[in-house]
Amino acid sequence: MLSMIVLTVAGVLALFLGFTKTKSLILPVAMLGVLASAAAYYFYQSLWGEWLLGMMGTFGSPSVFVGLLLACTFVILPFLNVYKLRGGGELGDFTGIILFSVIGGMMMVSHQDLMILFLGIEILSIAMYILAGADRRVIQSNEAAIKYFIMGAFASAIFLFGVGLYYVSTGSFKIFDVKIIAPELYSISILVLFAGLAFKLALAPFHFWAPDVYQGAPTIFTAVMATLVKIAGFGALFQLFRYHAGFVSEWIYWMMILLALLSMLIGNIMAFSQTSVKRLLSYSGIVQAGFILIGFLHTRIENTWMVAYYLVAYVLASLASFFVIYFVENKKGSDDIGEFKGLYYQNPVLAVVFTIALVSFGGVPLTAGFMAKLFVLNHAAGFGSPALVLVSLVLAVASMYYYFKLINQFYTSDESGVKSWDISWGYKGMLIVLSVLTLFLGLYPYGIYPWIS
């Protein structure tokens, strides 16, 4: 509770600082707020019980996912600085909205009551609708916002229908100590709730919005969508199925396998012939989401680390790649794959960082992505689905093709005569840290094991 209050205060401060002349204070305040919030979360957890009234839990997986959310926000915030260029009023708004949306994310990952989950989803989603439309004069951004909004509101309504059915069939919104009154209705409600969350996570066949929105939204906010929303969504799913694994029967296992396979397949197929890099990465995000879902087979509290590890690997690579895309797009005005030609000669840091991120997505050994896939597939093999392992391995290998097609571009020398350009050391440093972490976690996965289990 305290950590959420701290975040709210920081968000409100950011909003107000946006109106004053002291705009350079916004980001420091916000980042301090995130740090203070993390401190409040981890050091005053014992105070929580009386405040949360059993509606939110901090034990187990929530604390891991909240940590991830806050860390991810901390990395994203400095990059908002690029919006200083456009008259700083917006900087305050963006910062405030992102901080508020993190509260939504925290509610999602630690919910023990569908009311909190629903509110959390809405807080996060509404923030994302706004951010998708942040470039108000760019038609792509407008379109992304309206698409995300209409479909998101629709998916929320469906999710709410699931909540209603859940309430009818159990007489409560609590997700533990469930007394099932109508088993069939209960199964349907769980499925509908799952579908609602699957929409937010862009799992096939609920993924259609993702490529359009990711492509249209301003790139920095695409990074936010690809990371914060995924962390929060998977955290929420984990919390939901952690409590419900005992109640719902075998079908949920097959449903997860089906959705995971479908996501990996469709994401891969569609990514093959993309020319927009943002779009390509959004499809690759669908593939990665499918992999993460494999970690949910037989969800137990002991599985937290596996899902969290995959998310860490995914988030590191996603942030790095979307930020690199931002800089290239900002320089050349487009995110077409051709604009990345000769990137190495123009800006070696960006090229190398992007290469490491893509290699990690593809699951090459010695990167975090490889370890993450290995853990997840080992888990699947342990539960006796060798076919799933086989297919996902084949698809993981197939995905290398388009990643490497992109990497190939960076090192091709480019005749267009674009001069080499530079970005400031602060951003460079952040990007390098992301890459180093990717490599470090691939070499030494236990580096974060104590934090995520």
Add this chain to the structure above:
Amino acid sequence: MIDKIFYVLSALTIISATLVIISRHPIRSILFLVLTFFLVSAHYVLLNAQFLALVNIVVYAGAIMVLFLFVVMFLNLNEEMVEVKSYLPWFAAVISGGSLMLIVTSALEKAVLTSPQLVSNYNIGLVENLGSVLYREYLLPMELSAVLFFIAMAGVMLLGRKERISE
């Protein structure tokens, strides 16, 4: 008696909702939507949920629909939109909607929902009751919904503002 009221009310609600989606004219759709909200509020009254009935009318029929109406007028959309005549979406929509309904119905058929021991207090829908529950048991979501409005506020300000670019 009351069962007849229920059925008539239900029929009216469904018809009015259907009219919302088939009216060609946006203003007409909005008016039917307001009617639907009133009818739903009537259901709330039947269920002894007076507070919600009132809130429903004030918030939905009052605030939200006025906003809709305002936008429609503001954007000058109060004329029919030429919608492409294609029966495929109609077909898909009606079939999928119908099957969803059938699924829920068949699940409901097997269910025995109300068990008598659950029905103990019929006045929960009254404002004094709801208020105390809201501020005792559901304080946390209540407070957190403030964040929701913060976001909505900031977002509307952001989206409505004129864009300035100073390089």
Add this chain to the structure above:
Amino acid sequence: MENQIPEIFNAIPHTHYVLLSTILFVVGLIGVMIRKNVIIVFMCIEIMLNAVNLMLTSTSAYYSHAGGQIMVFFTMAVAAAEVAVGLAIIVMIYKNLHSTNIDVFQRLKG
């Protein structure tokens, strides 16, 4: 009204209310899928929310569990916030494209 049983609970089974809400929900769902005007689509989503509200309220009454009605309260709050943001987005896009037809938004695809 001293805790006397309103007639409705004896006359109408709970399932009828659930069914009514489902029908309303499905009507909204169909509307979402077939209409082209974004504002109308949005209104259909409101119908869906209202249908669920009805389901929650009736269930809350039949189970004498206040939570359902509190949830309706929050749903309304969410709907209000959604409407505010949604209409702002629609106005913004109308300024650029001069249309609210859903089929106009087809730049991003493939």
Add this chain to the structure above:
Amino acid sequence: MNSEFLIHLILWAPLVGFAINGIFGSSFSGKTAGFIACLGPLTGFVSTVLLWSGFDQTIQINYYRWFGTPDSFSVDFSVMVDQLTLLMLFIVTGVGTLIHLYSVGYMEHDKGFVRFMSYLNLFIFSMLLLVMGSNLVMLFAGWEGVGLCSFLLIGFWYKNPDYNKAARKAFVMNRIGDLGFMLGIFLLGLEFRTLDIPTLLSSMEHIESGDPKIILITILLFIGVTGKSAQIPLFTWLPDAMAGPTPVSALIHAATMVTAGIYLVARMSGLFNLAPFTLDVIAWVGLATAFVAATIALRQNDIKKVLAYSTVSQLGFMAVALGCAAYSTAIFHVMTHAFFKALLFLGAGSVIHGLHGEQDISKMGGLRNAMKSTHLVFLIGTLAIAGVPPLAGFFSKDEILAAAFSHSIWYFVILALTAVLTAWYMFRLYFATFHGSYRGSKETEAGIHESGLVMLAPLFVLAFLSVVGGFAGMPETISSKHLVSDFLKPVVADHAHSVSHSFEYILWGVTLVLLVLIVWLTNKMYSVNSAEVFRSGSGWVGRILEGKYYLDEIYETLISGPLRSTGTWFKNVMDPGVIDQAVKLPGLVFRNAGVALRPLQSGIISWYMISIVLGLLAMIYLFLF
């Protein structure tokens, strides 16, 4: 010195070199960068020598526990050095050092010199990881690492789109192999709950020979081998990979990386011995590869292409040795092959360097006067690979032939024929390049020059090794001590092979006679003054061989029209064209599926929402009813 320290030094020195050059390279002069880059493998080589001098038993070093899963399955980040590793270390660091040195001369004028040297260092590091890794995940990490470096180095001169395509082709083919390897590792891990190689091999004792699971695993591993070691059907990438700079061709695509597959099988020999079926498969694939590649090499005119196909063919020889369970023989051939093939490639590089980039042998000729040193070393290399006694290639090839003979007469016949072809195309290459008269234009003739000492020194060392390298494994007819197989005995589970002495003598006699005949014939045919003989049109056999069995053309026709593709595919099922085809097939399927699915992503919101509802309904129907 402490041997553990030496192992640290061997493994990490190239990485340090890579890091220094990678990070600070832009501020170094070419000489400094070259010096730093050479220092890495040189340190490794010196340490290897020191390590070998005091070597008595297998050393395993656990750096830390890499990762593990809750069900008590864990993998360490650990390296080990045993006899097999030591031998490979000699090859990798020794040949690596020479090629680094050579590159300093060869690449000094290239603007990407520092980047090139740092990639080479990274490659050496990956290769060391591969040969030193004490578990299969480490090995796989190195395996992928060398693949990545090869990808980067092939495409080093990216200005030409062909190179780009070659890099991608190499990449795709290797990935298919890797997939098999990955699955094999995964199954091994599931079956034995460990991936530590010594533990794995010691747990093989309780397994019956011919267990279907083992056969499946070994076949999967062998698929990995076909990718990396360029066996049929995944061999076509290697000749295309010659687009990279010549030192890369020498180091990666001849001496070290492509032998990784052979190393893997030798390393897991205990496992492969349990699967006689797989061994047969390996032998036949090796035979086919050796023969097909040798025939293609007969008619190639690009000097590097000839050497590339020759490499593929020699890898086929090694695979046959593996298939006959003569693992140490295969490793012996890896060693001698590393010497003479690196020598030949670097010699070819020297020729190309001297001719300012000319690679077509029909435009060479008579270079023996202008490039005396290169001519000498190239001749030595040719004699070595052709199997002239007592050079290195003679002994190792003789041993493989003997192993094949003791296994099956058919193996022997095909292999012997291939050996004849090998001599033929090598002498053709030699005579065409260095004899006759110069067939290029007059302007270029004036510019022909001998390479500098930095490039020649490694050539002389390699030439020396090509001459004496074979004595490490003399057949028992001559000497009772076979240094290589005696050294490897503790770690490699060979099957015993023996052939009668009289057979050996006959074999040698026939070899010598044939060689003399071939030298005489090729000299007559290719020591010519006009390029006429290199033109196509000499009968249909020649045309097919020259067209590399038309693999690439078949591929081209297929790409041109998706409609036609299916028809052509069926037409060519019995054709080697199916190979390239099948490799491209997954890509083609994915691409076409992508095109087919694209309309679904129509951008129309209504349709998206319908699909959400349909998805939901489908899930309900599938799982709840």
